[in-house]
Amino acid sequence: MKRSLVLIATAVLLAGCSSGGGKGTSTAPPQGGSPAKVSLEWWHLSTAEPLKTLWAQRAKEYMAKHPNVTIKATVLENDAYKAKLTTITQSGKAPDIFATWGGGVLKQQIEAGLVKDISADVAGVLPTFTPAxxxxxxxxxxxxxxxxxxxxxxxxxxxxxxxxxGITQPPATWSAYLEDVKKLKAAGITPIALAGKEKWPGHYYWAYLAMRIAGLDALKQAATDHDFTKPDFIAAGQQVKALADLQPFQKGFLGAAYSTPDGQSATVSNGKAAMELMGQWAPAVQKDNGKGLGADLGFFPFPAVEGGKGSINDAFGGGGGLAVGADAPAEAVDFVRFMTEMGNHSKAVEAGGVLPVLKGEESAVKDPNLKQVATLLASAGGYQLYLDQAYPPAVGQQVNDSVAELIAGTKTPEEVGKAITEVAKSEG
Known part of the structure; x- marks a missing residue:
């Protein structure tokens, strides 16, 4: 078998998935022979450069050091990845190694017995990571x-x-932000690009407004009391509606994807919209799907809401990690350790693909916008994981669905709160 990492973006490569999937296979060696041959299934969603190539290179390097190990990669775009992973986990299986955002989704997979507890295996390297x-x-x-x-x-x-x-500096308040949207429209410029079809990018607006208006503690409380009908949550929906009423998004946004040649990222990258609300991977995806803005690309944090209980220093987001399937062989955990060693991981930081997760990696951040993100993270007063990952899967999906309907004008702010609450209580 060729020792190469075959990357695919739209289909599952692994024959093992159709025949049970999720378990690394090994063939015992003859007595006194070479190590047993091991085949690992690795699922991730880094379809854009530089990570697409970097992750492939890491796998090749690992296989070169461990000739008995073959790593088969499945690389899927965000929504396709979520759907495929949901399908296989619902069948009671998991890939040997798979990308995860952690939070409530991972917790549910753990409770289903699908994820390996790697505490003992990684105890020696845990102190090298930042707690956040x-x-x-x-x-x-x-x-x-x-x-x-x-x-x-x-x-x-x-x-x-x-x-x-005529906007001389990024807005620091929500009212100033709405005024800037109006200025962009008056100048004949599409203010915002949005992947309405994929829904998760839209939930960022409601989540951030809930953070700024209700505060982080309110979002954490809602995870316990399952009540999203409180006045501050309704107020967050009202502000999303106030933005949507300005019609700030690109034409056809309801049918737009995120990382396609005509999607949200490319619309900004090609200068057809002034901004997008997105995570730290945005510059890499913009470059991958469009012309790229170069020195014209800037970053600013989500504005403060006047009178809100939350602080502009509170950050919303997350990262990405690698989990190991419950039935995976020991080599799967070893590969995860290999991927996150300083010498390997810092190369991805230097390339602008990821931000530091290891102590002392900060100097590897070269891009000025990503340096700004890293600095803001370092000074963040509080941190909230994406709601569609922090909460149980069904609740997170309802947040995405309801906010999408709010933006489309088919749900009221009150109906959004009620719909999320009903699902949360049924899951609770």
């Missing part, structure tokens, strides 16, 4: 994954288009 990066993969004192990225969602904007519209 590790937190999404640890439950009840146990570790179920190692982080490969950490970051925050914020506005990525076109400096040239802002200048054309």
């Amino acid at each position: 990066a590790l937190s999404a993969y640890q439950f009840d004192g146990k570790t179920y994954g190692l982080p490969t990225d950490i970051g925050m969602v914020g506005f990525w904007y076109n400096k040239k288009l802002f200048t054309t519209a």
Whole structure:
């Protein structure tokens, strides 16, 4: 078998998936012979450069050092990945190694017995990670994954288009933000690109507004009391509606994807919209799907809401990590450790693909916008994981669905709160 990592973006490569999947296979060697041959299934969603190539290179390097190990990769775009992973986990299986955002989704997979507790295997390297990066993969004192990225969602904007519209500096308040949207429209510029079809990018607006208006503690409380009908949550929906009423999104946004040649990222990258609300991977995906803005690309944090209980210093976002299937062989955990070693991981940081998760990696961040994100993260007063990952899967999906309907004008802010609450209570 060729020792190469075959990357695919739209289909599952692994024959093992159709015949049971999720378990690494090994063939015992003859007595006194070479190590047993092991085949590992690795699922991830880094379809854009530089990670697409970097992760392939890491796998080749690992296989070169371990000739008995073959790594078969399945690389899927975000929504396709979520759907495929949901399908296989619902059948009671999991890939040997798979990308995870941690939080409530990973916790549910752990409770279903699908994820390996790697606490003992990684105990020696845990002190090398920053606590914030590790937190999404640890439950009840146990570790179920190692982080490969950490970051925050914020506005990525076109400096040239802002200048054309007479905007001299990024808005620090929500009311100023809405005024800037109006200025962009008046200048004939599409203010915001949005992947309405995929829904998860839209939930960022409601989540951030809930953070700024209700505060982080309210979101954490809602995870316990399952009540999203409180006045501050309704107020967050009202502000999303106030934005949507300005019709700030690109034409056809309801049918737009995120990382396609005509999707949200490319619309910003090609100068057809002034900004997008997206995570730390935005520059890499923009470059991968469009012309790229170069020095014209800027970043600013989600504005403060006047009178809100939350702080502009509170960050919303997450990163990414690698978890190991419950039935995976020991080599799967070893590969996860290999991926997150300083010498290997810092190459991805230097390339601008991820942000530091290891102590002392900060100097590897070269991109000025990503340096700004890293600095804001370092000074963040509080941190909230994406709601569609922090909460149980069904609740997170309802957040995405309801906010999408709110933006489309088919649900009221009150109906959004009620719909999420009903699902949360039924899951609770």
